[in-house]
Amino acid sequence: MVNDSKNAPDTGQQGRARRMAVLAQADPRQLACLWRDLGIDPAFSLVRGPETGLVTLRGRIGGGGSPFNFGEATVTRATVRLGNGAVGHAWMLGRDHAKAKLAAVIDALAADPAMERSIEASLIAPLARSAADADDAKRAETAATRVDFFTMVWGED
Amino acid sequence: MYVAVKGGEAAIENAHRLLDDRRRGDRSVPALTLDQIAGQLALAVDRVMAEGSLYDRELGALAVKQARGDLIEAIFLLRAYRTTLPRFGYSRPVDTAAMLVERRISACYKDLPGGQVLGPTFDYTHRLLDPALAEDAGTDQPVRREGETEPVMRVSEILAGEGLIEGDGAVAQEKGVGDITRTPMEFPMDRDTRLQALSRGDEGFLLALGYSTQRGYARSHPFAGEIRIGEVEVSVDIPELGFAVSLGRVQVTECQMVNQFKGSAKAPPQFTRGYGLVFGQSERKAMAMALVDRALRASELGEDMTAPAQDEEFVISHSDNVQATGFVEHLKLPHYVDFQAELDLVRRMRAEHDAARVTGAGDELEAAE
Numbered sequence: 322m323v324n325d326s327k328n329a330p331d332t333g334q335q336g337r338a339r340r341m342a343v344l345a346q347a348d349p350r351q352l353a354c355l356w357r358d359l360g361i362d363p364a365f366s367l368v369r370g371p372e373t374g375l376v377t378l379r380g381r382i383g384g385g386g387s388p389f390n391f392g393e394a395t396v397t398r399a400t401v402r403l404g405n406g407a408v409g410h411a412w413m414l415g416r417d418h419a420k421a422k423l424a425a426v427i428d429a430l431a432a433d434p435a436m437e438r439s440i441e442a443s444l445i446a447p448l449a450r451s452a453a454d455a456d457d458a459k460r461a462e463t464a465a466t467r468v469d470f471f472t473m474v475w476g477e478d
Numbered sequence: 479m480y481v482a483v484k485g486g487e488a489a490i491e492n493a494h495r496l497l498d499d500r501r502r503g504d505r506s507v508p509a510l511t512l513d514q515i516a517g518q519l520a521l522a523v524d525r526v527m528a529e530g531s532l533y534d535r536e537l538g539a540l541a542v543k544q545a546r547g548d549l550i551e552a553i554f555l556l557r558a559y560r561t562t563l564p565r566f567g568y569s570r571p572v573d574t575a576a577m578l579v580e581r582r583i584s585a586c587y588k589d590l591p592g593g594q595v596l597g598p599t600f601d602y603t604h605r606l607l608d609p610a611l612a613e614d615a616g617t618d619q620p621v622r623r624e625g626e627t628e629p630v631m632r633v634s635e636i637l638a639g640e641g642l643i644e645g646d647g648a649v650a651q652e653k654g655v656g657d658i659t660r661t662p663m664e665f666p667m668d669r670d671t672r673l674q675a676l677s678r679g680d681e682g683f684l685l686a687l688g689y690s691t692q693r694g695y696a697r698s699h700p701f702a703g704e705i706r707i708g709e710v711e712v713s714v715d716i717p718e719l720g721f722a723v724s725l726g727r728v729q730v731t732e733c734q735m736v737n738q739f740k741g742s743a744k745a746p747p748q749f750t751r752g753y754g755l756v757f758g759q760s761e762r763k764a765m766a767m768a769l770v771d772r773a774l775r776a777s778e779l780g781e782d783m784t785a786p787a788q789d790e791e792f793v794i795s796h797s798d799n800v801q802a803t804g805f806v807e808h809l810k811l812p813h814y815v816d817f818q819a820e821l822d823l824v825r826r827m828r829a830e831h832d833a834a835r836v837t838g839a840g841d842e843l844e845a846a847e
Binding site: 334337338341342345346372373374375376377378379380381382383384385386387388389390391392393394395396398400410412413414415416456458459460461462463464465466467468470 | 527528531532533534536537563564565566567568569570571572574575578579580581588589593594595597598620621622623634645646647648649651655656657658659670671673674677678712714716718723724726727728730732734751753756
């Protein structure tokens with residue numbers, strides 16, 4: 322999910338990056354539904370945001386050459402602190418403040434290993450599955466438009 | 479002495495109210511929703527995001543609605559909006575090789591790893607107006623073909639295997655990646671900065687310039703080596719975490735143009751390349767960008783400078799449609815005092831001209847006598 326070759330990531334960091342990526346991509350309605358089903362409502366305070374700003378997107382010349390800036394995207398981020406002192410962050414494309422705040426709360430909750438398992442099972446796994454299903458559907462629809470060439474032969478010899 | 483002329487407040491207010499009314503139109507017709515615009519006029523929204531240089535589908539749709547479908551006005555609105563936002567940073571370069579491909583074609587190779595995948599294209603349609611679309615008659619679900627996940631290889635990698643094509647393109651990066659939104663443009667430009675300007679440049683302008691290179695003004699024998707459309711992941715190094723996180727995906731169109739090159743003192747005969755990368759499904763724009771990128775490399779490649787598309791200052795200075803429309807459209811703002819001065823000047827010149835003609839005519843008469 323996350324291409325992170327520079328920092329040698331431990332599994333906790335990898336897991337957190339993956340969780341944040343799944344939350345960033347999640348459909349806000351599905352996330353809100355799953356969160357409600359989880360039935361927890363921790364007290365928290367906002368440390369930063371939620372706030373919307375810009376991230377400048379980079380590509381590479383020719384696809385793999387030197388980087389260049391090719392545009393900007395709206396990004397929303399939030400940082401929260403739970404009653405127990407755990408701090409959570411969220412960064413995601415778009416301008417959905419409610420979703421960013423909720424994702425930051427989930428990130429903070431996941432600092433607790435027991436809670437992390439429950440979040441993984443009840444939130445992250447179903448969200449990741451929905452995203453993977455949507456990608457599979459798109460891949461299959463695209464694959465149906467692939468050209469199968471065949472040759473025709475005219476005349477003798 | 480300045481004398482301010484006041485007035486017009488009421489007229490302006492009423493004009494804007496009239497604009498609101500005309501935008502809404504017939505109240506018995508349902509108002510457009512942003513979902514409808516983003517979903518059903520998606521390519522208009524893509525163009526607004528690309529040239530507005532801001533990826534946000536909902537805002538793009540809002541801009542199209544507010545601008546009554548005037549896309550350059552919508553682009554202007556998006557550019558104005560982005561200036562109100564703080565900058566959080568730069569993404570890691572997106573990896574178009576890892577794209578979730580929705581379309582991928584090559585005009586160079588028929589059979590290539592990943593295949594020719596048409597995706598949702600206008601190509602091969604008959605361009606006949608479809609009266610059925612006047613009604614909402616329902617639409618078939620797309621066909622699916624399961625179980626194919628062949629990696630989609632870049633065409634440039636195939637040619638690179640033979641050593642017949644130049645590399646991806648490197649610019650000296652001592653001063654960091656150029657950014658025209660932070661530093662005023664200076665000529666000559668590095669290719670990274672130029673590509674940024676082209677990526678948000680006006681589609682019509684770049685299309686015309688790209689076309690001019692095909693018609694012989696800086697001919698470069700282009701082939702559409704590869705065009706791919708799809709979603710790429712946006713990753714950002716998060717300072718408070720110390721590692722990179724994916725923020726989601728954006729849809730982009732990438733065009734790798736492959737061009738013949740006879741060779742020069744510095745380089746052997748080989749294929750050279752032009753590159754296009756644009757937000758959304760913007761194939762025509764990405765192709766035009768790649769053609770113009772290649773044309774603008776004339777001096778780098780030691781080619782003769784003969785055509786407008788090779789003139790960096792001309793192309794880049796006039797590619798931004800927000801700047802262009804600002805300067806062209808400012809002509810309709812009051813220039814009453816300027817014009818009075820011009821009028822005086824022309825009257826005086828005319829009087830002098832007439833006087834000179836009378837004298838001149840007298841001189842000729844004298845000469846004839």
